[in-house]
Amino acid sequence: MTLLDLSEDEVVEIRSLPADANMARRMSSLGLFAGRRIRFVKAAPFAGPLLVEDQATGARLMIARAMAGEVEVTRGRTPKP
Amino acid sequence: MAARRSPDELVVALTGQPNCGKSTLFNAVAGFRVDTGNFAGTTVSYAETALRFEGRDIRLIDLPGIYSISSFDPAERVARDFLLSGEVDVVVNVVDASILSRSLELTLQLIEMKIPMVLCLNMMDEAQHKGVLIDLERLATLAGVPARSTVAVLGTGIDAVFAAATKMSRTAYQPRDPCYDRDVEDCIAGILARYPEALRQALPVPERFVTLRLLEMDQEFERRASQVDAEFVRSVQQDRRRLATLHGWPESGVLASHRHALVLDLYEQVATHHRGAIAGMREKIDRIITNPVGGLLTVVLSLLLTFSLAFFLGDLVAKLVDQPFAALRTAIQALPPSLAVALLSGLVEGVVAGAGIVLPYLVPLLLLLAVYEDAGLLPRIAFMVDGLLHRVGLHGKSVVPLSLGFGCNVPAIMATRNLENPRDRLITMLVIPFVTCSARSVVILALAGKYLGGMTAAALYLFGLGVAMAVSFAVSRSKQHKALGLIMEVPPLRRPYPTIVMKKVWLRLREFIVVAWPVILVSSVLLSAASYVGIDRPVNAALSPLTTTVLRLPEVTGIALFLGVFRKELALVMLATALGTTEFDLVLSQSQILVLVIFTMLYIPCIATLAALFKEGGLKTCFTSAALNFGVAVLLAGAVAQVARFFA
Structure with a gap:
């Protein structure tokens, strides 16, 4: 399941970031990384980006669809490594 | 960038993540006396101003907002190179206190640069509204750098930041390196033990910092270090792969994951949560605007x-x-x-x-x-x-x-x-x-x-x-x-x-x-x-x-x-x-x-x-x-x- 498969207000946990190292690094420096819980706020019109909220900080980010499709998420909590 | 006016002029660089209020703080201090320019050979711009604080001349430089100090973003590269150039006496790391747990990521990276540093927790009012209480003293002790709180939009607390910065320049700076997991630290110790003298000469920045950049798969540091000692870089790459397999993370994210854990741990020790009162009105307006x-x-x-x-x-x-x-x-x-x-x-x-x-x-x-x-x-x-x-x-x-x-x-x-x-x-x-x-x-x-x-x-x-x-x-x-x-x-x-x-x-x-x-x-x-x-x-x-x-x-x-x-x-x-x-x-x-x-x-x-x-x-x-x-x-x-x- 990726970020694209969520419905509004759903809270999920990030499992893995995109394979592209630079993309992953950019996301991770913005607070999105494996284990982080985020809420899918809503999607922009005209197939625009997604708005997500980092549950730890309340910070909101908009993510392009192409990027969001590569972020694997899960509904349940994964045990901490 | 203007040269130092006098040998004892203090060069202070403001750095922080975008939207942390860094430029607001800068403008509050600079008033209308601002010079802007581009870093040589780049389109990355900075602003600077000269001021006097407690009888001391200070040149204050507002660096572009950066989320981390990696190499793939031009602004991050330029800001990092400037900080490492030796021209900066004190770096003031402005962080948005209301999203502290994310902002500290950059803070840890800056501490690793070993430049005298003051931590400036901006938007403390916002954090309080959100119901987050931050223990400044504890944060300062744990991070090993002085910490001050400000509300830049109101101009409060800014003097204390400069007082800390000037004091910083007078005392010997003895930063404590953020300590990673045992495996990572062992790995770093091993690399430092065989750190080539030639690289030390060629890259006049702290060795531990270079090691961490290499472990983080920073392409530019890899390139620079390879020019000096390709064999050494290859051995670090092996270490990196070993750590990645050991922890089950992608190779590029192994160090970052450890830093996230470090930051989270630090954050949990300094912050306490109450029920925030902020959401109501703003959330409603926000819902309308993004609908x-x-x-x-x-x-x-x-x-x-x-x-x-x-x-x-x-x-x-x-x-x-x-x-x-x-x-x-x-x-x-x-x-x-x-x-x-x-x-x-x-x-x-x-x-x-x-x-x-x-x-x-x-x-x-x-x-x-x-x-x-x-x-x-x-x-x-x-x-x-x-x-x-x-x-x-x-x-x-x-x-x-x-x-x-x-x-x-x-x-x-x-x-x-x-x-x-x-x-x-x-x-x-x-x-x-x-x-x-x-x-x-x-x-x-x-x-x-x-x-x-x-x-x-x-x-x-x-x-x-x-x-x-x-x-x-x-x-x-x-x-x-x-x-x-x-x-x-x-x-x-x-x-x-x-x-x-x-x-x-x-x-x-x-x-x-x-x-x-x-x-x-x-x-x-x-x-x-x-x-x-x-x-x-x-x-x-x-x-x-x-x-x-x-x-x-x-x-x-x-x-x-x-x-x-x-x-x-x-x-x-x-x-x-x-x-x-x-x-x-x-x-x-x-x-x-x-x-x-x-x-x-x-x-x-x-x-x-x-x-x-x-x-x-x-x-x-x-x-x-x-x-x-x-x-x-x-x-x-x-x-x-x-x-x-x-x-x-």
Whole structure:
């Protein structure tokens, strides 16, 4: 399941970031990384980006669809490594 | 960047993540005494100011906002290299206290650089509203750096930050390195034990810092270190792979994951949560703005407000500005013609033109934009229109520069600095000159509005917008797309503060005054001199193939179009002179007026815009833009002229 498969207000946990190292690094420096819980706020019109909220900080980010499709998420909590 | 004024001048660099309030803090200290510039050989800009604090000279530098110190973003690279250059005495790390757990990521990376540092927790009020209480002393102790709290928008706590910074420069700095997991630390110790002497010489930065960069797969550090000792870098890569397999993380993220854990641990030790009271009202407004209907309504309304303010109020102010000069103009015209009088009149026209653009059109636009920006409206507008702009090869972040372009293209070109991706920046820079600025609006209104009707004028305005979008589409197709993909922070809605808004407006206005106005003045004087000497004949003859054959206009329009390059609205004035009348419909047919307006709207950006393009994008961008505009103008205006033949 990726970020694209969520419905509004759903809270999920990030499992893995995109394979592209630079993309992953950019996301991770913005607070999105494996284990982080985020809420899918809503999607922009005209197939625009997604708005997500980092549950730890309340910070909101908009993510392009192409990027969001590569972020694997899960509904349940994964045990901490 | 200015050199140190004295050996004991303290160089303090402000650094922090975007939207942390770093620049607000900088502006609060600097007031209106700000110098801006680009780091040598880059388009990454900084601002600096000089101040005295407790008898000590301080040079304060505002570095670009960065999320981390990796190498793939030009701003991050430049900021990091500057911090490591040895020019900085103290770094003040500004963090948004309301999102502390994320902000500390950069803080840890900065600590690893081992530059004397002060941690400045900004937006402490926001954090409290959110229900987050931060134990400053404990944070300072755990992080090993002094920590102070500020609310930059209110100007509180800033003195304490500078007091800590000056004190920092007097005491020996003994940072404590953030301590990672046992496996990682063992790995680092192993690498440090075999750290080559040659690398130590070649890269005069802390060895542990270099080691961590290599473990983080920082491409630039790998490249630099490989040049010195490729064998060493290969061995570090092996260590990195081993750590990655051990922990089950991707190789590029193994160190980052450990740092996340470190930050989370630190955060949990210093922060306590209560129930926040903030959400209510703001959340409600935010829900409306980011809702498709409410959002698009907000976009349309804010654009409408901006334009009506700029055009109706602006028009009023423009007349007021023009009036005092009218008498001066008449007086000058009454003088016996001579070169001196021509030069004087050119100078006056230049001053009037500058004031006629700046005061009425630019100030309202900049003012509203600053308000939208500080309120946090712009990222939301970007969010709403990103999908649409994507279809023409732009994205949400281009909204600001493009909308500024309706006032004047010059500050719009400068505003493209907020686009970190060079490709997006180039496309936006090439599209901006197609956005109908206020000077060209004057031409549309005076020619099309008067002789072809208001509907035609409005249609031409939309036509201009369509051309801009079409150009964007075409240009973006020709430029290979390898962007990272947009990921952008959407900061919470905030109340704009008038003093901060005014400072922002002034700083941007100053850019226009410094770059565009001198160009307008000089070209205005030259122009006046040239027409006095009588260069119109040869120019008309030279341009005749274009004007008479392609555009089917009278030959005398050549000089007006030529001079319009200096200032677009000048084409209109010169046209009146060239045709010997201001009743254009007596000498031009309706289709000729239409062709003239379309051509003036599109052909070659004005000289001040070209100067801005050159400054921001280099010679090639400047030429490409001129050629692109000229080509499109000839094509479209020419087509209209040729089609009109059959209906004449």
